[in-house]
Amino acid sequence: MGRPPCCDRVGVKKGPWTPEEDIILVSYIQEHGPGNWRSVPTNTGLLRCSKSCRLRWTNYLRPGIKRGNFTHHEEKMIIHLQALLGNRWAAIASYLPQRTDNDIKNYWNTHLKKKLKTLQTGSCDGHEQADGYSCSQPKGQWERRLQTDIHMAKQALCEALSLDKPASTHFPIDHKNNLSLETNYNNNDDDDDDKPNQQGIGISSSNYASSADNIARLLENWTKQTPENAQRAHSGAFSFFNNANDLNVATTPATTRGAGSSYSDGAQSGSATTTPDALDSLLSFNSSKSDASDNSANLTTEIGLLQDESKPNLEDAAGQVPLTLLEKWLLDDAAAQGHEDLINMSVDETTSTLFN
DNA sequence: AACAGTCTCAACCGCTTAGCC
């Protein structure tokens, strides 16, 4: 019963993706948009199954993905949401800007589960743990608070569901299926693509710039590994960037902007050319950017950089867009304790207050 | 330096869901 796995075909490559494959995939998606994954291997010549292409895109190449350490705020969100939603990682991911469900799932399985277990088994002996969690509170207090939170969330959800206005109006948009439409580069609505773009995705220019960011980071690692690849990396990247230019996608290299400035600036500056120096600058830009650890300030900066990020922007949500009761609950949790600046606090500061 | 154990996370597998005919 059931159809055979698509990846069982002979000649389908498995395992880690190479930079060349990534560039091919990104270039293709840039031109045609995500969706219709079935046709991707055929049209690109990639020896990968459609599933693998989709996964590579959604978990690694998709614009705006943040990698590296989770901030304490993100951690807390995950803990809350996991308690509330269970292992529905995609749903949880919709509340966390820039994080993929896979990332969250991994983080939960490798870090948070252990951390909670440690807390719940009462392994604390009254002093602060190395990771910053305070153990000064009596055993069981944290669990009680979590239960209270869950109860509050349930109430909030009930209220939300009983509202006349459909709750879905404010419910977080699935970032994978509803990318923003700031600049719809995909004008294939009337072409011969017999399959609708199932996600209805239009990618904004800066989204793809962020994809260039991902590719550049990846190329950087690749060239580090094998110097001989550097030349190929350059040519491959040029092809990718030139593609982007053809599509009027922002690819202005770092030389034209200061570190930390938004790639989307390139869209305003119109056509941009990419030179080897520019690429090097881009690579170094990304290097310095990735060197900066993922603290809250960084997150804020990145959110700013990715204003048209496909996922809901929590800061925007807090500032302008009406929140769901659940979101409010999550975001106001700190504020209710008199820690309005919690998100902006350093990890050390935050950890000492969060679980008290 | 060498080895073993542990950790991390990208990628895979297989089931479920959604959409189309």
Add this chain to the structure above:
DNA sequence: AGGCTAAGCGGTTGAGACTGT
């Protein structure tokens, strides 16, 4: 209504990195 197919999702795996001895 039911079958088929593509996409989505969550659990699991395994290679490489890291750490301790």
